[in-house]
Amino acid sequence: MELLRLDHFAGCLNQSFRAALNDGDIEFVLVEAQPLPASMPGAARDPFSLVFRNGSPLLFPQQIYRMSHERIGAFDIFLVPIARDREGFLYQAVFN
Incomplete structure:
Protein backbone atom coordinates (compact mmCIF):
# COMPACT_ATOMS: atom_id res chain seq x y z
CA MET A 1 0.00 0.00 0.00
CA GLU A 2 1.19 3.50 -0.73
CA LEU A 3 2.12 5.92 2.04
CA LEU A 4 -1.05 7.38 3.58
CA ARG A 5 -1.47 11.13 3.16
CA LEU A 6 -3.96 13.72 4.36
CA ASP A 7 -5.73 13.73 0.99
CA HIS A 8 -6.63 10.04 1.50
CA PHE A 9 -8.73 11.08 4.53
CA ALA A 10 -9.90 14.61 3.69
CA GLY A 11 -12.99 13.35 1.83
CA CYS A 12 -13.89 10.90 4.60
CA LEU A 13 -14.98 13.27 7.38
CA ASN A 14 -17.95 11.95 9.35
CA GLN A 15 -17.58 8.53 7.72
CA SER A 16 -17.23 5.22 9.53
CA GLU A 27 -16.75 1.61 14.61
CA PHE A 28 -14.77 4.83 14.66
CA VAL A 29 -15.99 7.98 12.92
CA LEU A 30 -13.44 10.38 11.47
CA VAL A 31 -14.26 13.81 12.94
CA GLU A 32 -11.12 15.79 12.08
CA ALA A 33 -8.32 15.64 9.51
CA GLN A 34 -5.79 18.48 9.83
CA PRO A 35 -2.35 19.27 8.42
CA LEU A 36 0.49 19.77 10.89
CA PRO A 37 3.47 22.10 10.48
CA ALA A 38 6.09 20.58 8.20
CA SER A 39 8.97 19.20 10.21
CA MET A 40 11.55 18.27 7.60
CA PRO A 41 12.04 19.60 4.08
CA GLY A 42 11.89 16.82 1.50
CA ALA A 43 10.01 14.40 3.76
CA ALA A 44 8.07 11.57 2.11
CA ARG A 45 4.79 13.23 3.14
CA ASP A 46 3.52 16.32 4.90
CA PRO A 47 2.59 15.59 8.53
CA PHE A 48 -1.07 15.47 9.54
CA SER A 49 -3.39 14.51 12.37
CA LEU A 50 -6.62 12.53 12.41
CA VAL A 51 -9.20 12.47 15.20
CA PHE A 52 -11.75 9.68 15.46
CA ARG A 53 -14.76 9.31 17.76
CA ASN A 54 -16.02 6.04 19.17
CA GLY A 55 -19.42 6.02 20.90
CA SER A 56 -18.69 3.09 23.20
CA PRO A 57 -18.74 3.77 26.96
CA LEU A 58 -15.51 1.73 27.12
CA LEU A 59 -12.13 3.42 26.70
CA PHE A 60 -10.01 1.51 24.19
CA PRO A 61 -6.26 1.40 24.91
CA GLN A 62 -3.52 3.24 23.08
CA GLN A 63 -2.32 0.73 20.49
CA ILE A 64 -2.07 -0.17 16.82
CA TYR A 65 -5.45 -1.03 15.31
CA ARG A 66 -6.11 -2.76 11.99
CA MET A 67 -8.60 -0.33 10.46
CA SER A 68 -10.56 -0.46 7.22
CA HIS A 69 -12.62 1.91 5.12
CA GLU A 70 -14.58 1.12 1.97
CA ARG A 71 -12.61 3.59 -0.19
CA ILE A 72 -9.17 3.60 1.47
CA GLY A 73 -8.99 -0.12 2.23
CA ALA A 74 -7.23 -1.75 5.21
CA PHE A 75 -4.33 -0.18 7.07
CA ASP A 76 -2.69 -0.21 10.51
CA ILE A 77 -3.02 2.92 12.62
CA PHE A 78 -1.72 3.87 16.08
CA LEU A 79 -4.58 5.48 18.03
CA VAL A 80 -4.18 7.38 21.30
CA PRO A 81 -7.19 8.33 23.45
CA ILE A 82 -7.14 12.12 23.90
CA ALA A 83 -10.52 13.23 25.28
CA ARG A 84 -14.09 12.32 26.11
CA ASP A 85 -17.18 14.25 25.13
CA ARG A 86 -20.95 13.65 25.33
CA GLU A 87 -20.81 11.42 22.24
CA GLY A 88 -17.92 9.17 23.29
CA PHE A 89 -14.15 9.00 23.39
CA LEU A 90 -11.85 10.78 20.95
CA TYR A 91 -8.72 9.12 19.57
CA GLN A 92 -5.88 10.75 17.67
CA ALA A 93 -3.42 9.44 15.10
CA VAL A 94 -0.43 11.56 14.07
CA PHE A 95 1.40 10.92 10.80
CA ASN A 96 4.81 12.51 10.33
Missing part, protein backbone atom coordinates in the same frame (compact mmCIF):
# COMPACT_ATOMS: atom_id res chain seq x y z
CA PHE A 17 -14.03 3.23 9.80
CA ARG A 18 -13.96 -0.31 11.21
CA ALA A 19 -11.23 -1.44 13.59
CA ALA A 20 -10.61 -5.13 14.24
CA LEU A 21 -10.56 -6.26 17.86
CA ASN A 22 -10.51 -9.71 19.43
CA ASP A 23 -14.27 -9.61 19.96
CA GLY A 24 -15.06 -8.34 16.45
CA ASP A 25 -15.11 -4.97 14.73
CA ILE A 26 -15.75 -1.60 16.34
Whole structure:
Protein backbone atom coordinates (compact mmCIF):
# COMPACT_ATOMS: atom_id res chain seq x y z
CA MET A 1 0.00 0.00 0.00
CA GLU A 2 1.19 3.50 -0.73
CA LEU A 3 2.12 5.92 2.04
CA LEU A 4 -1.05 7.38 3.58
CA ARG A 5 -1.47 11.13 3.16
CA LEU A 6 -3.96 13.72 4.36
CA ASP A 7 -5.73 13.73 0.99
CA HIS A 8 -6.63 10.04 1.50
CA PHE A 9 -8.73 11.08 4.53
CA ALA A 10 -9.90 14.61 3.69
CA GLY A 11 -12.99 13.35 1.83
CA CYS A 12 -13.89 10.90 4.60
CA LEU A 13 -14.98 13.27 7.38
CA ASN A 14 -17.95 11.95 9.35
CA GLN A 15 -17.58 8.53 7.72
CA SER A 16 -17.23 5.22 9.53
CA PHE A 17 -14.03 3.23 9.80
CA ARG A 18 -13.96 -0.31 11.21
CA ALA A 19 -11.23 -1.44 13.59
CA ALA A 20 -10.61 -5.13 14.24
CA LEU A 21 -10.56 -6.26 17.86
CA ASN A 22 -10.51 -9.71 19.43
CA ASP A 23 -14.27 -9.61 19.96
CA GLY A 24 -15.06 -8.34 16.45
CA ASP A 25 -15.11 -4.97 14.73
CA ILE A 26 -15.75 -1.60 16.34
CA GLU A 27 -16.75 1.61 14.61
CA PHE A 28 -14.77 4.83 14.66
CA VAL A 29 -15.99 7.98 12.92
CA LEU A 30 -13.44 10.38 11.47
CA VAL A 31 -14.26 13.81 12.94
CA GLU A 32 -11.12 15.79 12.08
CA ALA A 33 -8.32 15.64 9.51
CA GLN A 34 -5.79 18.48 9.83
CA PRO A 35 -2.35 19.27 8.42
CA LEU A 36 0.49 19.77 10.89
CA PRO A 37 3.47 22.10 10.48
CA ALA A 38 6.09 20.58 8.20
CA SER A 39 8.97 19.20 10.21
CA MET A 40 11.55 18.27 7.60
CA PRO A 41 12.04 19.60 4.08
CA GLY A 42 11.89 16.82 1.50
CA ALA A 43 10.01 14.40 3.76
CA ALA A 44 8.07 11.57 2.11
CA ARG A 45 4.79 13.23 3.14
CA ASP A 46 3.52 16.32 4.90
CA PRO A 47 2.59 15.59 8.53
CA PHE A 48 -1.07 15.47 9.54
CA SER A 49 -3.39 14.51 12.37
CA LEU A 50 -6.62 12.53 12.41
CA VAL A 51 -9.20 12.47 15.20
CA PHE A 52 -11.75 9.68 15.46
CA ARG A 53 -14.76 9.31 17.76
CA ASN A 54 -16.02 6.04 19.17
CA GLY A 55 -19.42 6.02 20.90
CA SER A 56 -18.69 3.09 23.20
CA PRO A 57 -18.74 3.77 26.96
CA LEU A 58 -15.51 1.73 27.12
CA LEU A 59 -12.13 3.42 26.70
CA PHE A 60 -10.01 1.51 24.19
CA PRO A 61 -6.26 1.40 24.91
CA GLN A 62 -3.52 3.24 23.08
CA GLN A 63 -2.32 0.73 20.49
CA ILE A 64 -2.07 -0.17 16.82
CA TYR A 65 -5.45 -1.03 15.31
CA ARG A 66 -6.11 -2.76 11.99
CA MET A 67 -8.60 -0.33 10.46
CA SER A 68 -10.56 -0.46 7.22
CA HIS A 69 -12.62 1.91 5.12
CA GLU A 70 -14.58 1.12 1.97
CA ARG A 71 -12.61 3.59 -0.19
CA ILE A 72 -9.17 3.60 1.47
CA GLY A 73 -8.99 -0.12 2.23
CA ALA A 74 -7.23 -1.75 5.21
CA PHE A 75 -4.33 -0.18 7.07
CA ASP A 76 -2.69 -0.21 10.51
CA ILE A 77 -3.02 2.92 12.62
CA PHE A 78 -1.72 3.87 16.08
CA LEU A 79 -4.58 5.48 18.03
CA VAL A 80 -4.18 7.38 21.30
CA PRO A 81 -7.19 8.33 23.45
CA ILE A 82 -7.14 12.12 23.90
CA ALA A 83 -10.52 13.23 25.28
CA ARG A 84 -14.09 12.32 26.11
CA ASP A 85 -17.18 14.25 25.13
CA ARG A 86 -20.95 13.65 25.33
CA GLU A 87 -20.81 11.42 22.24
CA GLY A 88 -17.92 9.17 23.29
CA PHE A 89 -14.15 9.00 23.39
CA LEU A 90 -11.85 10.78 20.95
CA TYR A 91 -8.72 9.12 19.57
CA GLN A 92 -5.88 10.75 17.67
CA ALA A 93 -3.42 9.44 15.10
CA VAL A 94 -0.43 11.56 14.07
CA PHE A 95 1.40 10.92 10.80
CA ASN A 96 4.81 12.51 10.33
